Amino acid sequence: MKVTIKDIAKKVNRSITTVSRALNGYDDVSSKTKALIIKTAQEMGYTPNTFAQRLQKQFTDTIGLILPTFSPRFADPYFSELLAGIGNKAATLDYDLLVSTRAPGEQEIEAYRKLIEGGRVDGFIVVRTRKQDARIDYLIDREFPFAAFGRSEKNSDYSYVEEDGYYGMQLIAEYIAGLGHKDIAVIISDPMLNFTGERMSGLRDGLSSHNISLKNEFIRTGDLTQKSGYDNALELLKRSDRPTVIIAFNDLMALGAMSAAQELSLEVGRDVLVTGFDDIPMSEHSHPPLTTVRQPVYTIGGMLCEMLIKIIKKEITTHQQELFKPALVIRQSTGEVDSLSEE
Amino acid sequence: MKVTIKDIAKKVNRSITTVSRALNGYDDVSSKTKALIIKTAQEMGYTPNTFAQRLQKQFTDTIGLILPTFSPRFADPYFSELLAGIGNKAATLDYDLLVSTRAPGEQEIEAYRKLIEGGRVDGFIVVRTRKQDARIDYLIDREFPFAAFGRSEKNSDYSYVEEDGYYGMQLIAEYIAGLGHKDIAVIISDPMLNFTGERMSGLRDGLSSHNISLKNEFIRTGDLTQKSGYDNALELLKRSDRPTVIIAFNDLMALGAMSAAQELSLEVGRDVLVTGFDDIPMSEHSHPPLTTVRQPVYTIGGMLCEMLIKIIKKEITTHQQELFKPALVIRQSTGEVDSLSEE
DNA sequence: GTTGAAAATCAAAACGTTTTGGTTTATACT
DNA sequence: AGTATAAACCAAAACGTTTTGATTTTCAAC
Numbered sequence: 001m002k003v004t005i006k007d008i009a010k011k012v013n014r015s016i017t018t019v020s021r022a023l024n025g026y027d028d029v030s031s032k033t034k035a036l037i038i039k040t041a042q043e044m045g046y047t048p049n050t051f052a053q054r055l056q057k058q059f060t061d062t063i064g065l066i067l068p069t070f071s072p073r074f075a076d077p078y079f080s081e082l083l084a085g086i087g088n089k090a091a092t093l094d095y096d097l098l099v100s101t102r103a104p105g106e107q108e109i110e111a112y113r114k115l116i117e118g119g120r121v122d123g124f125i126v127v128r129t130r131k132q133d134a135r136i137d138y139l140i141d142r143e144f145p146f147a148a149f150g151r152s153e154k155n156s157d158y159s160y161v162e163e164d165g166y167y168g169m170q171l172i173a174e175y176i177a178g179l180g181h182k183d184i185a186v187i188i189s190d191p192m193l194n195f196t197g198e199r200m201s202g203l204r205d206g207l208s209s210h211n212i213s214l215k216n217e218f219i220r221t222g223d224l225t226q227k228s229g230y231d232n233a234l235e236l237l238k239r240s241d242r243p244t245v246i247i248a249f250n251d252l253m254a255l256g257a258m259s260a261a262q263e264l265s266l267e268v269g270r271d272v273l274v275t276g277f278d279d280i281p282m283s284e285h286s287h288p289p290l291t292t293v294r295q296p297v298y299t300i301g302g303m304l305c306e307m308l309i310k311i312i313k314k315e316i317t318t319h320q321q322e323l324f325k326p327a328l329v330i331r332q333s334t335g336e337v338d339s340l341s342e343e
Numbered sequence: 344m345k346v347t348i349k350d351i352a353k354k355v356n357r358s359i360t361t362v363s364r365a366l367n368g369y370d371d372v373s374s375k376t377k378a379l380i381i382k383t384a385q386e387m388g389y390t391p392n393t394f395a396q397r398l399q400k401q402f403t404d405t406i407g408l409i410l411p412t413f414s415p416r417f418a419d420p421y422f423s424e425l426l427a428g429i430g431n432k433a434a435t436l437d438y439d440l441l442v443s444t445r446a447p448g449e450q451e452i453e454a455y456r457k458l459i460e461g462g463r464v465d466g467f468i469v470v471r472t473r474k475q476d477a478r479i480d481y482l483i484d485r486e487f488p489f490a491a492f493g494r495s496e497k498n499s500d501y502s503y504v505e506e507d508g509y510y511g512m513q514l515i516a517e518y519i520a521g522l523g524h525k526d527i528a529v530i531i532s533d534p535m536l537n538f539t540g541e542r543m544s545g546l547r548d549g550l551s552s553h554n555i556s557l558k559n560e561f562i563r564t565g566d567l568t569q570k571s572g573y574d575n576a577l578e579l580l581k582r583s584d585r586p587t588v589i590i591a592f593n594d595l596m597a598l599g600a601m602s603a604a605q606e607l608s609l610e611v612g613r614d615v616l617v618t619g620f621d622d623i624p625m626s627e628h629s630h631p632p633l634t635t636v637r638q639p640v641y642t643i644g645g646m647l648c649e650m651l652i653k654i655i656k657k658e659i660t661t662h663q664q665e666l667f668k669p670a671l672v673i674r675q676s677t678g679e680v681d682s683l684s685e686e
Numbered sequence: 687g688t689t690g691a692a693a694a695t696c697a698a699a700a701c702g703t704t705t706t707g708g709t710t711t712a713t714a715c716t
Numbered sequence: 717a718g719t720a721t722a723a724a725c726c727a728a729a730a731c732g733t734t735t736t737g738a739t740t741t742t743c744a745a746c
Contacts, residue, residue: 002460004702015726020704030724047460051398052702055731060394080423091443099442100434117345117390119732226628255628262630285569285598287605287630347732358696363734373694395732398701462702 003046012040023048062096063308064121066111068128070103076224076252077280078297082149085301086125093309104130109138116144122312125149125304129160129194147308147320149300150194159311161303161322165198165277166205168293168326172275173206175291175328176245179335181273185218185236185243187229187253199249199277218243222253229256237264237272244272251276251283251292258286258333269335279329288332295326346389355383366391405439406651407464409454411471413446419567419595420623421640425492428644429468436652447473452481459487465655468492468647472503472537490651490663492643493537502654504646504665508538508620509545511636511669515618516549518634518671519588522678524616528561528579528586530572530596542592542620561586565596572599580607580615587615594619594626594635601629601676612678622672631675638669 005023009016014033022029022037029037054060065086067079083099090097098121102108112135115121123145126135131153139146140158148160176184186203189196207213220236222228229248236243237260246261248254254276258268266272269288276283276292283290303322310316348366352359357376365372365380372380397403408429410422426442433440441464445451455478458464466488469478474496482489483501491503519527529546532539550556563579565571572591579586580603589604591597597619601611609615612631619626619635626633646665653659 002462006702016703017705017726017728018724021725024704028724033724045456045460047457049398049462049702051394051403051462052731053704055392055394055398055733056702056704058731077420077423080420087442088444096441098439099430101431113388114390117388119345119392119394226625230628259628259630282569282625285573285602287602349732359733360696360698360735361694364695367734371694376694392732395701396734398703398731399733399735401701 002049003041003044004049005046008037008041008044008046011044012036058119059122059312060096060120061094062098062121063090063305063312064098064112064115064124065100065127066108066124067099067101068104068108069101077282078250078252078278081280081297082127082301085298086305087301089302089305090309093305095305095309109134112138116142123147123308125308130192131194131197132192133194145308145311147304147311149304152194153197156321157319159307159320161300161307161324162195163295163300163324163326165195165326166202168277168295168328169199169202170206171293171326171328172247172277173203173210175330175334176247176273176275177207177210177212179273181245182212183218183241183243184212184214184245184247185220186214186247187220187222187232187249187257189222189224189249191221196249203247222248224250224252226252226256226259229253230260231256233257233260233274234263237261237266242272246272246274248274248276251278251280251290254290254292254333255282255286258288258290269332273334275334284331286333291331291334292329293326294329296324300324345392346384346387347392348389351380351384351387351389354387355379401462402465402655403439403463404437405441405464406433406648406655407441407455407458407467408443408470409451409467410442410444411447411451412444420625421593421595421621424623424640425470425644428641429648430644432645432648433652436648438648438652452477455481459485466490466651468651473535474537474540475535476537488651488654490647490654492647495537496540499664500662502650502663504643504650504667505538506638506643506667506669508541508669509548511620511638511671512542512545513549514636514669514671515590515620516546516553518673518677519590519616519618520550520553520555522616524588525555526561526584526586527555527557527588527590528563529557529590530563530565530575530592530600532565532567532592534564539592546590565591567593567595569595569599569602572596573603574599576600576603577606580604580609585615589615589617591617591619594621594623594633597633597635597676598625598629601631601633612675616677618677627674629676634674634677635672636669637672639667643667 005016005019009019018029019037022034023041087097100111102111124139126146126148129148129150129152133152136148136152136155136158148158150162151160188200220232222232229252233246233256236246246257248257254274257274261268261272268274276290279292279294283292307320348359348362352362361372362380365377366384430440443454445454467482469489469491472491472493472495476495479491479495479498479501483498491501493505494503531543563575565575572595576589576599579589589600591600597617600617604611604615611617619633622635622637626635650663
């Protein structure tokens, strides 16, 4: 049924060795037969059997990505975009991408081990790094190729890409302080995550240079979902001493916070300002459009992929470490004049 | 480095055949050695080499999914959710999911062919079926296992799952007509897509039973993105005879339409009503929350996956065809009273 | 203590490639 | 014509499994 190298060999009356070598462009086969073989392969519709190839060459042309998520039903556009960035780059470089999801913990490391032992992948992309990151410790220990989206507190002796969260939050702080606000609430993310600390420091430092400090009651922890932004904002805004600004640690929570405000008939951008972090596509088309910090997730995904493949191919041996300077994107959720409705 | 069956064989002083058979639970190996072998395999951290297995058994435990999308950077939550549904079900059934994206056309079929010929996948899930669908024709012709999300005009002699788009749009039509509106605009999807026709008929029939007909100027075609919803709605709403209702063929376009309305200082739910289709997670938390038709995409993804695997394993031989009755979800974008702000 | 059947084990082939280490054939040089 | 060199080709091994078709061992029954 399926055409193998053997069928071609028989047809052109050569050994399978020659066919293989012709197809792989070795120069110890005459250009005449090489042409013939390639033409015949074409005609017969030959496609090499990937598994046989991978078994023989001892690599898999596959990179692994295990999304750390509690619910398998992650609808986070941030991850979709990252995934698209990684996946598309992988495809252009002729790599497969093997994706699965696993909640942080025991099972997670086991999943990494299985893929490595089973010879399933050549390397990993590790995302959403944590302060203490067992995945990174494990991979370093095993000396298995990987590239990470984000640093880790303990051990940063590996290749990574990250946005400068400290700087990003400083931008927000400067901007908000510049608008004269003082009653500022913040919805942060899980303190285990490495970027939470980064962003918090940036925010604190940025505000304190304007002599503003965050009240403890105005610091709430969300789980990066729209719902948690909504819930937290609702509680904040129902207080008699409600804040005039809500700074969320990602866009999804910011969007949730805007809904909460609108639910309470507050006008976002006037009665309360809201900012996010990430600049997911939706944030440009929300109402009002969201002021946020742009993190080029799609691009970062591509870079990570490229970086990892270079590591796998041993094209680079030193650790590559990229720290992006993110940019502030000012939109109407912080009160900028709406360019369309001129009133 | 990596533990193979051979290493185990040496350790327990048995042949590799015995080890293999023990590990696979055959009963022609004594329970004592079976136990020993399993224990040793555990201890040595053995994980079978997937590629060797797949080469030998002639199947791949992999299902293919080629997303038909023009831009590889698809951030459509609809697809994310479908993907999650398929992927998670596949994982629980011990199947891999091989995903790639390809724009409709020549290249698309070629991608299918490559995966089949290369023995990469055991079957496909085909999504977003078209009226004339070359993918389906090809797969039927090749007699290759597949399950589709949606029917096709020409040839529906295969296994599929679909929501009843005709019925869904009828629900919308009834509801809107019941509210007394007559100036109704609609943002439809590409007429090539099979569901476009279904939904359009449902809408037309539903409205005409209330003696309402759609004006041609009020019918616009979008590409299912938020931006196209925004653009189309903007044009519709700037007319002097602007419609009082905008019915979008998916949620993303509906959300875009809401932004456009708000941009023009129209209150959604009062000055103009907006409806969607799909009920993506975001629609519940938009402002105002979106009235739409619930399509359980996550579940459908899982069903498709299950269906396909049964076909692959030849557990079913007749074509399974499921048509979901979707449900109307009424929210504030069509003027329902907001339950929280009691005023 | 044979015998025969059942239980336990195994050697070898196969899956479709690539790679190794040749051998054969053609070509060029004395 | 003989030899060295280069060009073209190829048989066999290898990758790590599963499967086929034995062969060996055990043990009950005579």
